[in-house]
Amino acid sequence: MNHMSEANEQMTIRQMCAEFGVTPRTLRFYESKELLAPLRRGQTRLFTRRDRARLKLILRGKRFGFALEEMRELLDLYDRDDTRLLQLRKGLKLGRKHLAEMEARRGELDEAIRDLRAELDHGARVLSQATAKPMTVKPTPEPEVIR
Amino acid sequence: MNHMSEANEQMTIRQMCAEFGVTPRTLRFYESKELLAPLRRGQTRLFTRRDRARLKLILRGKRFGFALEEMRELLDLYDRDDTRLLQLRKGLKLGRKHLAEMEARRGELDEAIRDLRAELDHGARVLSQATAKPMTVKPTPEPEVIR
DNA sequence: AGGCCGGCTGACGTTTACGTCAACGTAACG
DNA sequence: CGTTACGTTGACGTAAACGTCAGCCGGCCT
Structure with a gap:
C-alpha cells in the first residue's frame, strides 16, 4: 500500500x-x-x-x-501559461506557422504514399504476369512511358 | 550557340x-x-x-x-527493372513495409495536427477573452505591446 | 564493513549529411 | 595569353543528437 x-x-x-x-x-x-x-x-x-x-x-x-x-x-x-499575453501571441504565431508546415507536409506525404502505391501495384502486376506465363523473362521492350 | x-x-x-x-x-x-x-x-x-x-x-x-x-x-x-523477378519480390516487400510506415506516420501526423490546432484554438480563445475584459491580466512586467 | 545498484557529472567518441578549402583541369572570353 | 567560370578530386571541418566510458555519490542488503 x-x-x-x-x-x-x-x-x-x-x-x-x-x-x-x-x-x-x-x-x-x-x-x-x-x-x-x-x-x-x-x-x-x-x-x-x-x-x-x-x-x-x-x-x-x-x-x-x-x-x-x-x-x-x-x-x-x-x-x-495564459498569464503572459505577449508570449502567447508569439506562441500562436509560431504555432500557426508550424501548423501550416505540418499540413503542407501531410499533403506531400499523401503524394508520396500515392506514388509508392502505384509502384507497388505495377510491381505486383508484373510479378503476376510473369508467374502466369513464365516465358517472358528477359525481353521487356514494352513502350511503357516512365512518366 | x-x-x-x-x-x-x-x-x-x-x-x-x-x-x-x-x-x-x-x-x-x-x-x-x-x-x-x-x-x-x-x-x-x-x-x-x-x-x-x-x-x-x-x-x-x-x-x-x-x-x-x-x-x-x-x-x-x-x-x-522488371526483368529480375527475385529483386522485384524483395523490392515489393520492402516497399510494402515502407508504405505501412508512411501510413502509420500519416496517422500520427494527423493526430499532431489535431493537437496543435486544439492548442491554437485555446490560445486564441484566451487571447480574445483577455482583450475583451483586460481586467484579468496577470501582473505583466511590460505594458501591452501591439504585436 | 563490504558490495552492488542506480544515479550523477564530465569528457571524449560516433554517425549522418553535408560544408569548406586547396589544388588542379579545361574551355571560352577579351 | 591571362583571367574568369565551371568542373573535378581529395582532405579536413562541422552541427546535431546522442553513445560510451570513467569516476564519484548515496542507499540498501547481508
Whole structure:
C-alpha cells in the first residue's frame, strides 16, 4: 500500500526511459538543451507529468523531422501559461506557422504514399504476369512511358 | 550557340542544383553513396532523367526523416527493372513495409495536427477573452505591446 | 564493513549529411 | 595569353543528437 503511493506523478529517470523508450543520456541531453526541466531530490532527477507531456511532443516532433531547437520554442505553446499575453501571441504565431508546415507536409506525404502505391501495384502486376506465363523473362521492350 | 538543343535530357551539375535547390557537394555526395549514377563526358558529370527521378525521391524521403541509406534500397523499386523477378519480390516487400510506415506516420501526423490546432484554438480563445475584459491580466512586467 | 545498484557529472567518441578549402583541369572570353 | 567560370578530386571541418566510458555519490542488503 505504501509503495503504491499515488505518486506516479514524479518518476525516476529509469521509469521515464522505460515509458518512452529512450536512454538516460537522451533525457539528460534534453535537459541540458532546456527541453525538459525535471525536479531534483538532492542530485536525483524527478520527472513530472509536465516533463512527460513535453517529451511526448519532442519525440513526436522528431519523428517528423523537426529539430530539437525548433521544438523547444514551440513547447511553450503547449504549456498554457495564459498569464503572459505577449508570449502567447508569439506562441500562436509560431504555432500557426508550424501548423501550416505540418499540413503542407501531410499533403506531400499523401503524394508520396500515392506514388509508392502505384509502384507497388505495377510491381505486383508484373510479378503476376510473369508467374502466369513464365516465358517472358528477359525481353521487356514494352513502350511503357516512365512518366 | 545551340543553347536550345533539345537535350535537357542530360544536364550539368549546376543545372541540377538550380532545379532541386541543392549544392554540388550534395550531388557528389549522393553519387559517392551510390544514390545517383550520372554519366560522364570526360570528367564532367551528366545527370539524366533517371537521376532526376531518383533525386526527387531522395529529397522527398529526407523530408520525412528517412535516412539516405534507407532510401537507397528503396530507389530500385522505382527503377522498374522488371526483368529480375527475385529483386522485384524483395523490392515489393520492402516497399510494402515502407508504405505501412508512411501510413502509420500519416496517422500520427494527423493526430499532431489535431493537437496543435486544439492548442491554437485555446490560445486564441484566451487571447480574445483577455482583450475583451483586460481586467484579468496577470501582473505583466511590460505594458501591452501591439504585436 | 563490504558490495552492488542506480544515479550523477564530465569528457571524449560516433554517425549522418553535408560544408569548406586547396589544388588542379579545361574551355571560352577579351 | 591571362583571367574568369565551371568542373573535378581529395582532405579536413562541422552541427546535431546522442553513445560510451570513467569516476564519484548515496542507499540498501547481508
